Amino acid sequence: MIVKVCGMRNADNIHAVANLGVNMLGFIFWPRSRRYVPMTPSGVGLLPDRAEASLASAAGMGRSPRRVGVFVDDTVQNIVTRVYNYHLDYVQLHGDETVTMIRNLKATLIPDIQPEIKIIKALPVRDASDLARCGDYEGEVDFFLFDTKTPLAGGSGKHFDWSVLRHYEGHTPFLLSGGIGPGDVARLKAFHHPGMAGIDLNSRFETAPGVKDVALLRTFLHEMGFVPANNRQ
């Protein structure tokens, strides 16, 4: 099972969470988020130097989570800039991005120096009708991320009714998201879907916006029976 921890921006915290052996770390590039990672004045080195060093040292210990940049209806140019500057492995599109936009993004990225970049398309879910959009993105993205439909773009801390996902019969694997917290272990273990590739953890594991509670995450992962991987998937 893939475990993604999203909304990271503090160097020591990045190091500690990377060392839990999670598969992906998410960095939010949407300026209206409380977890926003601002660009430096030079526009280079999205992650502060110490965070870069933290990730490098974690990698040296065999813990090398993939880097996910989270964007909400951003321009292709802004996304491409951040992919290059922050060495992103995945782009998570958390707005109303169309298939045409995604094709443009890939056409810009793939022929260049980032051929391995993968796309996660977030879709807000309240009921089965929200899954109808999945068909448009089949074959265009690597993962879906099903998040709770709320007036917020993301990070609501709220669950949706996971049973709705029985109506999802697509071939694209998905990450389950939306308010997953420490009290969800039993529900997660009881939830099965052939397309479910992993989970996304965010606001329910925070001591402050953008700062994760490492002890809480460690306990949750232990209770889930999570086995730290080589973090290459």
Ligand SMILES: O=C(O)c1ccccc1N[C@@H]1O[C@H](COP(=O)(O)O)[C@@H](O)[C@H]1O
């Ligand atoms: O966390 C944010 O601030 C955020 C802002 C804009 C887009 C996405 C955001 N986070 C993503 O939201 C989901 C669910 O988070 P939560 O568990 O409900 O707090 C998660 O995938 C984050 O990547």
